[in-house]
Amino acid sequence: xxxxxxxxxxxxxxxxxxxxxxxxxxxxxxxxxxxxxxxxxxxxxxxxxxxxxxxxxxxxxxxxxxxxxxxxxxxxxxxxxxxxxxxxxxxxxxxxxxxxxxxxxxxxxxxxxxxxxxxxxxxxxxxxxxxxxxxxxxxxxxxxxxxxxxxxxxxxxxxxxxxxxxxxxxxxxxxxxxxxxxxxxxxxxxxxxxxxxxxxxxxx
DNA sequence: CACGGGATCGTCT
DNA sequence: GACGATCCCGTGT
Numbered sequence: 015x016x017x018x019x020x021x022x023x024x025x026x027x028x029x030x031x032x033x034x035x036x037x038x039x040x041x042x043x044x045x046x047x048x049x050x051x052x053x054x055x056x057x058x059x060x061x062x063x064x065x066x067x068x069x070x071x072x073x074x075x076x077x078x079x080x081x082x083x084x085x086x087x088x089x090x091x092x093x094x095x096x097x098x099x100x101x102x103x104x105x106x107x108x109x110x111x112x113x114x115x116x117x118x119x120x121x122x123x124x125x126x127x128x129x130x131x132x133x134x135x136x137x138x139x140x141x142x143x144x145x146x147x148x149x150x151x152x153x154x155x156x157x158x159x160x161x162x163x164x165x166x167x168x169x170x171x172x173x174x175x176x177x178x179x180x181x182x183x184x185x186x187x188x189x190x191x192x193x194x195x196x197x198x199x200x201x202x203x204x205x206x207x208x209x210x211x212x213x214x215x216x217x218x
Numbered sequence: 219c220a221c222g223g224g225a226t227c228g229t230c231t
Numbered sequence: 232g233a234c235g236a237t238c239c240c241g242t243g244t
Contacts, residue, residue, distance in 0.1 A: 059236070061236075068236070069236090070236080077229075077230070078229085079228080079229065079230090093228085093229090093236090094226095094227070094228055094229090094235095095228095095235065095236065095237060096225080096226070096227085096234090096235060096237050096238080097225075097226035097227035097228070097235085098225065098226055098227080098237070098238075099236095099237050099238070101236065101237085103236090116236060118236090145237070145238070146236070146237075147237050147238060148237085148238075157228090190236070191236070191237090192235080192236050192237075193236060195234095195235085196236095215237095219243105219244085220242105220243090220244085221241105221242085221243090221244105222240105222241090222242085223239105223240095223241090223242105224238105224239090224240090224241105225237105225238090225239090227234105227235105228234105228235100229233105229234095229235095230232105230233095230234095231232085231233085231234105
């Protein structure tokens, strides 16, 4: 059974907050090192230059790292956090719009044994993929994939719509995690997660 | 269960 | 030279 991949028109939507919410319930899929893994997206955060101080590209600041965020929607933006964790984002909007959605948690669906092996965890539990760093680790995603296409037929990472219905009124919003440095923007409720699952990151 | 701190390095000042 | 869109483990209760 194969499912349609989300295409350019989905990612090129210029409303990154709307895209973030509509990513809930979709399937993130990776085919890395010959291993097929997938999971239901349960938690996301939106980041939007130029006005969002929590966004790496705040004020449209271009650096070698943030340049990827200015690309047309439909590519991955992966960067290293705290020297250890690889955080996976989906670039959205038009060219020169530095918008992205951080995928923070998934509910693992396929490739569980590989994910557990990559994580060093013996049995299935939310700790496997709930949290942006551990999600990437379980899926095999590293900074090597920054700039990687999500829409080309031969890409290693993509997102599928499997047509599964789930009640959109179960979306919960909250301030984003770990952006307290971003002054007034820190309060923007741009973190979204499914209210009816335990597969979300812990509040800290 | 809450809290505190260490790990670890690319990126920008 | 400082710090971060995090995670894990140890300690104490």
